[in-house]
Amino acid sequence: MRFVSAENTAYRIPMKPSSLRDSMSRFATGVIVLSVGGENIHGMTANAFTSVSLDPPQVLCCVARSAVMHKALMAEKHFAVSILGSEQEQLARYFADKKRPLGPEQYDDLAWEPGIRTRAPLLHGALAWLECELSELHDSGDHSIFIGNVIEASSGAPGPALVFFGGGFQQTGTAGT
Numbered sequence: 001m002r003f004v005s006a007e008n009t010a011y012r013i014p015m016k017p018s019s020l021r022d023s024m025s026r027f028a029t030g031v032i033v034l035s036v037g038g039e040n041i042h043g044m045t046a047n048a049f050t051s052v053s054l055d056p057p058q059v060l061c062c063v064a065r066s067a068v069m070h071k072a073l074m075a076e077k078h079f080a081v082s083i084l085g086s087e088q089e090q091l092a093r094y095f096a097d098k099k100r101p102l103g104p105e106q107y108d109d110l111a112w113e114p115g116i117r118t119r120a121p122l123l124h125g126a127l128a129w130l131e132c133e134l135s136e137l138h139d140s141g142d143h144s145i146f147i148g149n150v151i152e153a154s155s156g157a158p159g160p161a162l163v164f165f166g167g168g169f170q171q172t173g174t175a176g177t
């Protein structure tokens with residue numbers, strides 16, 4: 001089956017990664033901090049995150065194969081998600097910064113607690129938290145897709161969400177208002 005007419009030469013130009021980045025920057029997403037506990041304690045900002053299934057409850061996150069988080073997830077096989085609120089842009093920038101300390105020191109000046117099911121750090125002030133056990137891993141290009149069974153979910157006070165759109169941080173209104 002052909003999707004592109006012979007006359008439409010624009011579609012024949014080879015795809016550049018920057019074109020995908022530009023197009024995807026128009027897709028507004030929430031922002032999470034993915035975390036792993038235990039000996040491999042680590043956090044990483046991500047927006048390639050979505051729910052997958054309600055029954056069984058599953059979510060996925062795409063993680064660069066080059067990320068420290070990739071190794072940490074493979075080792076611990078459990079993870080947590082903190083869904084960031086609009087006031088948490090600084091945290092999103094911190095957990096995306098390669099210069100942040102690694103290991104437990106990474107969390108030294110932050111308000112957090114270990115998840116009851118996974119021991120993975122849950123950030124105080126987030127809109128909601130999930131705890132997951134890794135159920136599937138799919139390698140795809142320079143990322144891997146980590147699918148987790150959600151084994152605990154909780155929500156904090158309602159408030160505006162942190163949003164990533166057009167290459168920058170923005171905020172939504174409060175859910176349900």
Ligand SMILES: Cc1cc2nc3c(=O)[nH]c(=O)nc-3n(C[C@H](O)[C@H](O)[C@H](O)COP(=O)(O)O)c2cc1C
Binds near residue numbers: 044045093095
């Ligand atoms: C808004 C935002 C969203 C991001 N989303 C992802 C993502 O979904 N997956 C990913 O692998 N990296 C993502 N990153 C990049 C990582 O946060 C960044 O490379 C981080 O330093 C990797 O950490 P690590 O190598 O210490 O684990 C995102 C960065 C930002 C600012």
